[in-house]
Amino acid sequence: xRILLEIGMYASTVLLIAFAALAVSHKxxxxxxxxxxxxxxxxxxxxxxxxxxxxxxxxxxxxxxxxVLFLIISVSMLREPKQSGISYAYPxxxxxxxxxxxxxxxxxxxxxxxxxxxxxxxxxxxxxxxxKGGVATYVLFLLLALGLITSVTVSLKGxxx
Amino acid sequence: MTVTPYPFVFVASIAVMVIGMFxxxxxxxxxxxxxxxxxxxxxxxLLLLYVGWVLGNPLAxxxxxxxxxxxxxxxxxxxxxxxxxxxxxxxxKTLDQEELKEVEES
Numbered sequence: 001x002r003i004l005l006e007i008g009m010y011a012s013t014v015l016l017i018a019f020a021a022l023a024v025s026h027k028x029x030x031x032x033x034x035x036x037x038x039x040x041x042x043x044x045x046x047x048x049x050x051x052x053x054x055x056x057x058x059x060x061x062x063x064x065x066x067x068v069l070f071l072i073i074s075v076s077m078l079r080e081p082k083q084s085g086i087s088y089a090y091p092x093x094x095x096x097x098x099x100x101x102x103x104x105x106x107x108x109x110x111x112x113x114x115x116x117x118x119x120x121x122x123x124x125x126x127x128x129x130x131x132k133g134g135v136a137t138y139v140l141f142l143l144l145a146l147g148l149i150t151s152v153t154v155s156l157k158g159x160x161x
Numbered sequence: 162m163t164v165t166p167y168p169f170v171f172v173a174s175i176a177v178m179v180i181g182m183f184x185x186x187x188x189x190x191x192x193x194x195x196x197x198x199x200x201x202x203x204x205x206x207l208l209l210l211y212v213g214w215v216l217g218n219p220l221a222x223x224x225x226x227x228x229x230x231x232x233x234x235x236x237x238x239x240x241x242x243x244x245x246x247x248x249x250x251x252x253x254k255t256l257d258q259e260e261l262k263e264v265e266e267s
Contacts (some may be wrong), residue, residue: 009167009169009170010169013169013170013172013173014173016173016177016203016207017173017176017177017180020176020177020180020181020200020203020204021180023184023196023197023200024180024181024183024184024187024196024197024200025184029190029192029193029196032193032196033196036196036199036200039177039200039203040203043203043206043207046170046207047207047210047226050167050170050210050211050214051214051219052210052214052219052222052223052226054223054227055210055223055226055227055230058227058230059206059230062230062231062234063230063233063234066234067233067234067237067238068199068237070237070238070241071195071196071237071241074241074245075192077245078192078245078248096176096180099172099176102172124220125220125223125224125227128220128221128224129224129227132224133224133228136228140228140231140232143232143235144231144232144235147235147236147238147239148235148238150239150242151238151239151242152242154239154242154243154246
């Protein structure tokens with residue numbers, strides 16, 4: 001079980017780097033946004049493997065499911081600007097491959113002790129947030145509401161004119 | 162309690178941050194720059210959780226991560242809305258900053 005988890009984590013880190021390289025270097029913006037979504041999902045898998053189940057859930061539902069999807073839909077409605085200059089896709093992909101091999105070296109020869117993921121439950125984290133950062137939570141809530149209202153207002157203004 | 166260090170997760174998070182920064186410096190398109198910034202943010206998020214996990218205080222790390230995800234989602238929506246509105250209103254004829262610079266100079 002332990003070796004399976006470790007191999008899964010290693011594969012996730014390699015995928016993470018590959019998706020990051022593709023998101024930065026792909027010619028099409030839509031594909032870049034799509035690779036960003038895959039990057040978020042791989043990151044969520046790593047969070048889950050580290051024991052942060054609730055953070056992984058928030059990452060999938062809020063970040064990938066709402067924000068990055070919104071970005072993909074918005075980008076798909078735009079005209080793609082013409083590409084100019086040298087493409088860095090091959091050097092970046094090569095560097096990512098070398099880095100993946102380096103990670104394999106670290107994985108094989110690095111020090112690994114026992115796996116003990118921390119189980120962070122929703123109620124425990126909610127009580128921690130409310131006890132230690134109650135004011136910050138309210139400020140964050142206000143900021144999010146303000147950001148949402150501003151986004152809708154700006155979009156509607158663009159529609160009217 | 163023994164904690165697994167998992168050094169490859171640490172190296173991967175740093176690598177993702179560096180790749181995002183490289184994209185941020187290389188691209189001139191604002192949406193591409195935003196995408197690169199989000200790539201970098203994912204690396205930072207992983208690093209934050211990893212450090213919280215290794216230092217034995219995962220609760221603080223996860224709380225901050227949830228805050229960061231919320232703020233980042235809001236910021237992403239706002240930035241894309243502003244760019245779309247500017248593009249539709251005609252302030253931006255193109256999203257390529259090189260072309261914008263040429264228009265400004267001519």
